[in-house]
Amino acid sequence: AAASVGILDVDLCGPSIPRMLRVCRPEVHQCEAGWVPVYTDQQQNLALMSIGFLLEDPDEAVVWRGPKKTALIGQFVRDVAWGELDILLVDTPPGTSDEHLAVVENLRKHKIDGAVLVTTPQAVSTGDVRREITFCKKTGVQILGLIENMSGFVCPHCSECSNIFSKGGGEELAKLTGSEFLGSVPLDPLLTHSLEEGSNFLQAFPESATFSAINNIAQKLLLHMKDG
Amino acid sequence: MADVPSDAPQHCPGTSSEQAGKTSACQGCPNQSLCASGAAKAPDPAIEEIKVKLATVKHKIVVLSGKGGVGKSTFSANLAHALASDASTEVALLDVDICGPSVPKIMGVEGEQVHQSGSGWSPVYVEDNLAVMSIGFLLGSPDDAVIWRGPKKNGMIKQFLRDVDWGELDYLIVDTPPGTSDEHLSVVQYLSAARIDGAVIITTPQEVSLQDVRKEIRFCQKVNLPVIGVVENMSGFECPKCKNTSQIFPPTTGGAERMCEELGLPLLGKVPLDPRIGKNCDEGKSFLSEVPDSAAALAYQGIVKSKITC
Numbered sequence: 001a002a003a004s005v006g007i008l009d010v011d012l013c014g015p016s017i018p019r020m021l022r023v024c025r026p027e028v029h030q031c032e033a034g035w036v037p038v039y040t041d042q043q044q045n046l047a048l049m050s051i052g053f054l055l056e057d058p059d060e061a062v063v064w065r066g067p068k069k070t071a072l073i074g075q076f077v078r079d080v081a082w083g084e085l086d087i088l089l090v091d092t093p094p095g096t097s098d099e100h101l102a103v104v105e106n107l108r109k110h111k112i113d114g115a116v117l118v119t120t121p122q123a124v125s126t127g128d129v130r131r132e133i134t135f136c137k138k139t140g141v142q143i144l145g146l147i148e149n150m151s152g153f154v155c156p157h158c159s160e161c162s163n164i165f166s167k168g169g170g171e172e173l174a175k176l177t178g179s180e181f182l183g184s185v186p187l188d189p190l191l192t193h194s195l196e197e198g199s200n201f202l203q204a205f206p207e208s209a210t211f212s213a214i215n216n217i218a219q220k221l222l223l224h225m226k227d228g
Numbered sequence: 229m230a231d232v233p234s235d236a237p238q239h240c241p242g243t244s245s246e247q248a249g250k251t252s253a254c255q256g257c258p259n260q261s262l263c264a265s266g267a268a269k270a271p272d273p274a275i276e277e278i279k280v281k282l283a284t285v286k287h288k289i290v291v292l293s294g295k296g297g298v299g300k301s302t303f304s305a306n307l308a309h310a311l312a313s314d315a316s317t318e319v320a321l322l323d324v325d326i327c328g329p330s331v332p333k334i335m336g337v338e339g340e341q342v343h344q345s346g347s348g349w350s351p352v353y354v355e356d357n358l359a360v361m362s363i364g365f366l367l368g369s370p371d372d373a374v375i376w377r378g379p380k381k382n383g384m385i386k387q388f389l390r391d392v393d394w395g396e397l398d399y400l401i402v403d404t405p406p407g408t409s410d411e412h413l414s415v416v417q418y419l420s421a422a423r424i425d426g427a428v429i430i431t432t433p434q435e436v437s438l439q440d441v442r443k444e445i446r447f448c449q450k451v452n453l454p455v456i457g458v459v460e461n462m463s464g465f466e467c468p469k470c471k472n473t474s475q476i477f478p479p480t481t482g483g484a485e486r487m488c489e490e491l492g493l494p495l496l497g498k499v500p501l502d503p504r505i506g507k508n509c510d511e512g513k514s515f516l517s518e519v520p521d522s523a524a525a526l527a528y529q530g531i532v533k534s535k536i537t538c
Contacts, residue, residue, distance in 0.1 A: 014407065061450065066410055068232060122506045122510050128330060130371050131372065131373040132373070134371050134373035138375060155472065158467060162468060166507060192436075192478060195434075196436060196480040
């Protein structure tokens with residue numbers, strides 16, 4: 001049976017997930033149990049909550065200081081009627097500030113399985129992710145593993161591989177910090193195109209190397225959650 | 229701008245609101261009598277102090293993006309190097325990305341120390357005419373995390389603007405984290421008397437990025453920050469082997485070009501992806517000096533010469 005998954009998008013200034021899942025302009029309804037999340041599929045296996053749904057004008061800027069962001073994230077955790085979920089994924093903006101503290105503080109009582117950290121291969125990126133690792137250690141969030149994204153580009157014309165953002169930094173960082181390396185995901189115009197249109201890349205390109213990479217990571221994480 | 233302190237109750241009207249200290253929500257708030265007396269509405273004295281301190285800075289440019297990972301810091305660093313390539317131009321780069329301070333590494337001065345003197349903090353000099361300030365210099369270890377809420381970040385930014393001894397500058401470039409939040413409001417607020425020339429906005433070509441960048445542009449409009457123009461970064465990749473160009477981040481809705489047309493903003497230029505950009509950033513070298521004839525370097529130079537050099 002398919003897992004029932006929820007995504008909580010707490011990037012309040014730059015909510016990207018609605019577009020990526022092709023659910024841009026729905027309204028958020030209230031029910032007795034709270035706010036009804038937006039379902040991205042007919043079978044209602046994937047639910048999403050994002051500030052993107054609460055903005056009348058999609059270009060409207062959310063110019064909020066920390067306390068207001070913290071308050072809304074608290075509401076998202078308390079007041080969204082997720083129903084029965086196997087997994088709740090929380091997508092965060094970069095940083096170690098209000099949003100991240102709000103997520104940890106509000107979810108702590110519900111038990112956080114852990115964090116997945118995403119980096120790109122180059123040192124400038126891993127340099128910041130090291131600090132994110134410290135955030136997790138300091139706030140008691142277990143690190144499920146690291147992912148190296150944008151890891152190499154295979155030219156669709158001649159198959160030459162170019163390491164546009166360098167390579168291997170994610171794996172090195174995992175070793176350095178004693179975290180598990182979950183895998184690398186390459187740069188793939190087909191993936192970025194799918195995200196633009198909100199189409200399901202995994203359904204459309206199941207034979208691609210990118211699909212294998214993402215799928216392998218997902219399988220590792222599912223194992224973690226079974227064991228944990 | 230309404231200021232809501234971190235210990236404010238829900239529905240706080242903001243310390244600078246007319247209703248400060250007077251609404252029902254204010255009952256029981258520790259700041260109630262302060263707000264009601266009008267003291268909290270007085271503008272922060274630091275704003276005037278910063279105006280005086282930065283009177284020796286001719287041009288202030290803020291580099292913004294709604295989206296993360298589009299190359300703001302890379303652009304800011306390359307802009308700083310380009311401006312400083314003229315030895316008679318005094319340039320400084322201020323990094324207000326408090327949680328993810330990349331600028332020291334990109335500028336090749338990671339691990340350097342900041343010194344205090346009678347005239348304030350001295351920035352770190354990359355060249356005689358190129359100075360850098362970042363919280364990165366104040367952290368003891370590359371693993372140190374700055375786990376600060378908004379008000380503490382704002383305090384740091386105030387110090388950077390008020391207490392750093394910048395000296396006489398032709399250009400002060402301010403590199404920001406992605407978003408439209410505390411850091412961005414604070415930079416605009418604290419520089420409100422000193423005056424910012426404008427903002428350069430960085431995007432990548434795809435709609436997922438432009439979507440956030442439009443919000444950033446709205447932010448600029450809201451706070452009366454002029455937009456100097458938009459830079460489209462990661463604009464295509466030419467394969468070094470077969471020379472075909474791939475749009476890794478596809479401009480499915482017309483890229484920055486269409487957005488700029490729609491919003492009546494200048495498109496300053498498009499910079500292609502080049503692995504040597506990231507490599508030089510990682511090594512702390514100036515990409516413009518190392519690979520001056522590359523398409524990306526020429527694009528950067530074109531952008532700098534466009535509207536930025538006033």
